[in-house]
Amino acid sequence: MSDTLFYMPGRVIAGQDALNHLARAAEFGKKPLLITGKSFARQSGLLARAQKLLADAGVQSVLFDQVEPDPAIPTVQAAANLGRNNNCDLVVGIGGGSAMDVAKAAAVLLRNPSPLNRYFGQEKLDRPAAPIVCVPTTAGTASEVTRYAVIVDPQANAKKTIAAESIIPRLALLDAQLTIALPPDLTAQTGMDAFSHALEAYLSTAGNLLSDAFCLQALQMIAHALPAVLAEAKNINLRHEMLLASTLAGLALNTAGTIINHGMAYTLTIRYGIGHGLANALLLPYTIAYIADDYPKKISRLCRILDCEDIEIGLLDFNQRLNIPTSLSEAAILQDDLPALAQSCHLNCARAMPRMKRRMDLHDYSQILQRAF
Numbered sequence: 001m002s003d004t005l006f007y008m009p010g011r012v013i014a015g016q017d018a019l020n021h022l023a024r025a026a027e028f029g030k031k032p033l034l035i036t037g038k039s040f041a042r043q044s045g046l047l048a049r050a051q052k053l054l055a056d057a058g059v060q061s062v063l064f065d066q067v068e069p070d071p072a073i074p075t076v077q078a079a080a081n082l083g084r085n086n087n088c089d090l091v092v093g094i095g096g097g098s099a100m101d102v103a104k105a106a107a108v109l110l111r112n113p114s115p116l117n118r119y120f121g122q123e124k125l126d127r128p129a130a131p132i133v134c135v136p137t138t139a140g141t142a143s144e145v146t147r148y149a150v151i152v153d154p155q156a157n158a159k160k161t162i163a164a165e166s167i168i169p170r171l172a173l174l175d176a177q178l179t180i181a182l183p184p185d186l187t188a189q190t191g192m193d194a195f196s197h198a199l200e201a202y203l204s205t206a207g208n209l210l211s212d213a214f215c216l217q218a219l220q221m222i223a224h225a226l227p228a229v230l231a232e233a234k235n236i237n238l239r240h241e242m243l244l245a246s247t248l249a250g251l252a253l254n255t256a257g258t259i260i261n262h263g264m265a266y267t268l269t270i271r272y273g274i275g276h277g278l279a280n281a282l283l284l285p286y287t288i289a290y291i292a293d294d295y296p297k298k299i300s301r302l303c304r305i306l307d308c309e310d311i312e313i314g315l316l317d318f319n320q321r322l323n324i325p326t327s328l329s330e331a332a333i334l335q336d337d338l339p340a341l342a343q344s345c346h347l348n349c350a351r352a353m354p355r356m357k358r359r360m361d362l363h364d365y366s367q368i369l370q371r372a373f
C-alpha cells in the first residue's frame, strides 16, 4: 500500500444562481480586491452584479479590471499594489483562468513581499496567501479549486507556476449561466484544457486511486458534454456538466499534476500566442500516442471512453468533432521552427519528468512535433 495524498479544497457551491452566494465572501475578509479581465465581466453585467452582491454583504470592493490573456508578472504586481494601497484582506477573482490566476498570485503578494518570482515553484511562500474566492466564467482551467497559479515571466519568456496549498480558493461558485455566452471556439478550447487536465493527471505517476476516480469521471463527462454543448450552446444542463467536469479534473490536478502535454503546450503559447486550451488540444493526440505503451490498461480504458480502437485516432476524431485543428501546420506553425520548438519543449517539460514513466530527451520531442506537424 502506497501513501495517498489528496487535497481537499475550500467550499464549492454549484448550481443555478450560485453567484448569489458571493455574499459569503464577507466571511473571509472585510475589503475584497475584485479582479476581472478587461471586458467580459463589465460588458455582460456580471461585474455590476458582483459589486452589488458584495456591497449588500457590507463589503466595499476595490476593482482591478486590467487582466490580459496569459497574464504576466507586472499585471499581478499592479493588482497587488492596488490591494496593498487599499488595505485589501481578501481577493475575489471572476473570469477565466487568467483573472483567477492573477487573483491567486495577487493574494500571495498581499501577505508576502515582492517580487513575485520568489514564489514560483512548490510551496515557496513565506506566509499563507490572503483568502481567495473564485467565480469561473469558462469551464476548463479549474483554477477555482487548484493550488496553482500560472503567470508569464517576461524576462524568462516562460510560463511559470506558483504551487501552494494556501492559494486553493476558500470558496468557488460554479454558476453555469455565466458560461452560456462563451462562443463555440472558446467553449471547445477551454473544454479541451479540462480534458487535458483529466487525461494527463490520469497518466501521471503522482496520481492515486482518489485522483484517478476524479479523472475518469471528468473524462466521461467531457466526452459526452463537450460535443453536445457545441450543438446546443444554451443548454444549461450541459454547461453545468462541463463546469463540474472541469472542477473534478482540477481536483485531480492538485494531486497528480500534468505531464508533458501541458509543458509542450506552454511552448506553443509563448512562441506563437496559441491559446492555452487550443495548444493542449492540438498536441494531445500525439503526446498521448507517443507514450501510450507505458500505460496499456489505462489507455484501453480511455479508448472505451472515447469509443475508439486506437488512442491517437480517437483523440484526433474528438478534436475534429470540436472543430479543433488536427495538425501544427493547420495552426500556422512552420516546419523550419520545429527544431527550436523541440528545444523549448524539452526545457518546459523538465519539471514534469518526475510524473512520467519514461525520461524524455530532445529526440522524443522532435518525434512528437514531426508527427503533429
Ligand SMILES: [Fe+2]
Binding pocket: 141, 193, 197, 262, 276
Ligand atoms: Fe491547463
